Amino acid sequence: MAQAQALGGAGCDVVFAGPRRSPAFRKAVEAGLPAAGVELLGAAFPLGLASLARLTGRMRFDAVCVHRSEDQSAAVIASGAPVVRVRSDIRRPSSGPLARLIDARTALVVFSSPFMLRNGYSRGRKGPVACIPAPVDTGRFVPPPRREPGTRIAAVGRLSEVKGHAALIRAVARVPSARLTIAGAPAQLSIRDLEALAGSLGAGDRVEVVGRVEDVAPLYREAFLGVVPSLASEAVSRVAGEMMASGLPVLAAATNSLVDMVLDGRTGLLHPPGDADTLAGQIGYLLANPGIALEMGAAARERCVRLYSRRAVAEAWIETLRGAGFGTHEGAGGEHGAVERGITPGSGFNREDVR
CATH class of the missing domain: 3.40.50 (Rossmann fold)
Structure with missing residues (x-):
């Protein structure tokens, strides 16, 4: 289509x-x-x-x-x-x-x-x-007129173990200022499964699992970072492309198509799949250095328009x-x-x- x-x-x-x-x-x-x-x-x-x-x-x-x-x-x-x-x-x-x-x-x-x-x-x-x-529909997925430094992180993907949500929640739990919104239809995991994990790590008030969302473009515009933490899969990462088009720096697991889409250190950061410690360090670094995050997001948008529009x-x-x-x-x-x-x-x- x-x-x-x-x-x-x-x-x-x-x-x-x-x-x-x-x-x-x-x-x-x-x-x-x-x-x-x-x-x-x-x-x-x-x-x-x-x-x-x-x-x-x-x-x-x-x-x-x-x-x-x-x-x-x-x-x-x-x-x-x-x-x-x-x-x-x-x-x-x-x-x-x-x-x-x-x-x-x-x-x-x-x-x-x-x-x-x-x-x-x-x-x-x-x-x-x-x-x-x-x-990628770069006309639909666009950055906000002005993105202010923030702490909101967006993750989109079906609720399945292979999508790596558990590692992301563990990473966010280690960065006290970070707030995470996960959107995706329940599959092998339920909304309650992920909420329970966040609660057990003391991050229940900072992790929101909203389930399936018909239009994720507003979610990206309201976020400051985008994360694609998949453990495998991602032959084509539609979500990474949408995040890039939305002007978000993408923190992605170094697996399959993601290693070609995300330029490590330029349009985002790559981490070993499932490595919550490394991901937590990356989240903390970009939240503490919003200027770098904004530069990466702008570079991500430019790359997406040039290659994936x-x-x-x-x-x-x-x-x-x-x-x-x-x-x-x-x-x-x-x-x-x-x-x-x-x-x-x-x-x-x-x-x-x-x-």
Whole structure:
């Protein structure tokens, strides 16, 4: 969905395809993107193939861009257009015979973070690969007009052990001036679990766990520091990007994509995953040196706009697709053709064709 909005905003003709009842489909419609209902999960797969074939038969496509294995298989079988697979999952690609066959018929594989390439996620891939980050809405996530020195820390992520909230609470408990707000839907942990931990450490009055928040942008604007303490995961750290766009210095665990997003000592600080002592020292240092924190936050915002904004990511996609030979149809109604999880026409199209 974010990719579709970025490319659409750059002048590409974009059609979003996916299950009609999915949140992403609803958001695509709300954003004004042409959207086609294509269901490829479970027993719906055969009908989804037929829907995809009909759609691609009516329209001219430069590419079909997919984010899941089911979509990739369907696109290879039914679309008749070059297939681009986006990999932004911490799980490694399958290496079985069927997966290799599908991969051989996939024109381009795009990884969302350099750590994936460093750690061999592209091993076995004989075709072209590229690395393009996920876009951040830098128009929605913005710093306040003037950020005053403060003590409020923001952390956003589902309440799960892998997200490292326990280490963060322990760190905050060791910095008497720090106040922490944690937003995230309960998962393996509950709100009470984290509140109980904070209370046991004598920090119950300084740690607020608010659960799921529909719009976290105000939370970032009210904070002075952002922390992403994940123990693992973070193949793509949407939260780190949002914090950077909001002008926050990001204190991040040195794991996976976070080591590429956060420039240690310039846009934030990195700590060993789960190391509450080091994190506490970093929090205390930045709260005691607000000028440095503000400089880091400004640098984080600049880096995010330059590398991760919708415009920057769309330009990277367009350059990559052109370099790989996509977008060669003549008579295009738009300047570019591009895709999101489903489809993008390489020529002008009538919205009535998208059903």
